[in-house]
Amino acid sequence: MCTRITSADMADIHQVLGDHHRYWGERDLRSLHLLALVKEFGSTCLVARAQDGIRGYVIGFVTPAGTGYVHLIATRDDARGTGLGRRLYAAFVEVALRHGARQLKAITSPGNVGSIAFHRSLGFDVKIVEDYNGPGQARAVFHRLLPFDASRP
Numbered sequence: 001m002c003t004r005i006t007s008a009d010m011a012d013i014h015q016v017l018g019d020h021h022r023y024w025g026e027r028d029l030r031s032l033h034l035l036a037l038v039k040e041f042g043s044t045c046l047v048a049r050a051q052d053g054i055r056g057y058v059i060g061f062v063t064p065a066g067t068g069y070v071h072l073i074a075t076r077d078d079a080r081g082t083g084l085g086r087r088l089y090a091a092f093v094e095v096a097l098r099h100g101a102r103q104l105k106a107i108t109s110p111g112n113v114g115s116i117a118f119h120r121s122l123g124f125d126v127k128i129v130e131d132y133n134g135p136g137q138a139r140a141v142f143h144r145l146l147p148f149d150a151s152r153p
Contacts, residue, residue: 003055003084005091008045013038015054023074032072037061044095048084055079058092068096070106089122097146106142107132116140
């Protein structure tokens, strides 16, 4: 199935939120889908479109210090294992580089073994940082310098 990656808009995020379970299963992460990020950083938020809807997406932005930060990345349940997550990361990197990014960063909970394995497979360093999100809230922090090739670590 032909999937093309384009900039996201508010209608896309509303569609993603409507199908939230297809991307996140039982985990309710709707509160992390900050609509303001899409409004303010729409050019760095991406969706993978196919005839049957949005198969994956990235909500990300570039900081003034040149960090391409991936706030959320997800693929729909029927698109997992197809390489779409790597394609979304590669597309985000292209956009982030145009906005001056020199490195990439993302975070997740330390128990999210799928995300940790995925980011490691892309060549990210990972560190568990205690109290990253407040007292008692450790996070796995991913970091990778650019340039970036999503097909190789």
